[in-house]
Amino acid sequence: MDFKRADFPEGFTFGAATAAYQIEGHQFGGAGPCHWDTFAAVQGNVIRNEDGAIACDHYHRYAEDLDLLKDGNMDAYRFSTSWARVMPDGRSINPDGLDFYDRLTDAILERGLKPFQTLYHWELPSALADIGGWANRDTVKYFGDFTDVITDRIGDRMHAIATVNEPWCVAFLSHFLGHHAPGLRDLRATARAMHHIMLAHGEAMSRMRAKGMDNCGIVLNFDHTSPAEDTPQAAAAANLQDAINNRWFIEAATKGTYPAEVLAGFGSHMPEGWQDDMAQISQPMDWLGVNYYTRHKMLHDPKTAWPHLKAIDGVLPKTQMGWEIYPDGLHHFLTRLAQDYVGDLPIFVTENGMAWEDTVENGAVYDPERTAFVSDHMLATKRAIADGANVQGFFYWSLLDNYEWAFGYEKRFGMIHVDFETQKRTPKASYHALKAAIAR
Secondary structure: OOOOHHHOOOOOEEEEEOOHHHHOOOOOOOOOOEHHHHHHOOOOOOHHHOOOOOOOOHHHHHHHHHHHHHHOOOOEEEEEOOHHHHOOOOOOOOHHHHHHHHHHHHHHHHOOOEEEEEEEOOOOEHHHHOOOHHHOOHHHHHHHHHHHHHHHHHHHHOOEEEEEEOHHHHHHHHHOOOOOOOOOOOHHHHHHHHHHHHHHHHHHHHHHHHOOOOOEEEEEEEEEEEEOOOOHHHHHHHHHHHHHHHHHHHHHHHHOOOOHHHHHHHHHHOOOOHHHHHHHHOOOOOEEEEEEEEEEEEEEOOOOOOOOEEEEOOOOOEOOOOOEOOOHHHHHHHHHHHHHHHOOOOEEEEEOOOOOOOOOEOOEEOOHHHHHHHHHHHHHHHHHHHOOOOEEEEEEEOOEOOOOHHHOOOOOOOOEEEOOOOOOEEEEHHHHHHHHHOOO
8 A cells, every 4th residue: 555654643543444233243132123124124125135134243253353453453443332232122221232332342442442433323223213213303312312321331431432424324315315224215204314313413412421521423424526517507416416415414513504405405394493403413523524435426407306416427447336436535525624614623534445346266355456445545635634634543444344234245345355154254455455554
């Protein structure tokens, strides 16, 4: 790779990220059903109807996986705590679930790694999905209760805690586009979920602040958007896409506002009195997590319903997901966020990575495409720091090949290859390249 640890500021954090439902094995340890279980059970929602029942069996193999992090010269581990594992019905405590995260936390610390926890990475308990999920304001209160329970158990040992991972995916991708659980295509449910997931962030912040915690933030995903042609219509389309994907969440969290052009599309479907929640949503944070993967070029499409948008396939090389590889987009967001939204607030790149059709040959996995991807995005991060962004860490997504949501086990993002039949872990060439680059 074309960088080394010394190229970054003293104390810069290198790590890798995972998420509970994607790796743990949801059938173990008394976890309750979540809306991903039921979403995956419907033909056509997930490739081969695969779910997270076993996944990478991290529930039993976490020690081996943490050793791979430590041996790879990583400083930190970003993981999530499953609401449905800790509170199987969303309200009642499962002692086995708390005990698991207690053991996991101790194991992280024993290896000298910094624990970066995410409270919610999408595994909504089915009992709460039954009463409307994120379209129901009551879910916000229950999420606050979950925050209290898990924070009282492991919060004192966390280096940093994020409230929610990628609220755009929780709300718009899942309630408007229907690609993720609960798989809705409903404008009213979308408007409410878009607000309630941000209110859940504010509620969790309030609960943690009441405990005197000062290491709290949120993780937002950003998608680089530009016009597909030089016309006012295309420029307006790109601006609206940016407002939906990016500005809705960062403006709410930092300014207490929502973009007017998105509110116009949601019309009367926003929850009554939503304006009264914005102060809680926009209370000060201690850090911001940035997830970045790709870009899209947009056109206005008057033949479709609101938001009248059409994405144009780009010409850059693509990952296994079909996503264009565009490192300049990461530099763009890191500098834009620093200049327009958060100032000198610490920023962490909490996810960046690529899926590739990796195979094991002669006991090894050769993935030069991923090595180049990581190197190029690390260099984009380095440029952003030079341009004034207070970026303090970078987490590769993901440590392991895992359950990639609607794509099942087909798309491989990991630096560690997982044979899902045998659970054998095989570090890829990119893992060894990053290990060498960040050696102390």
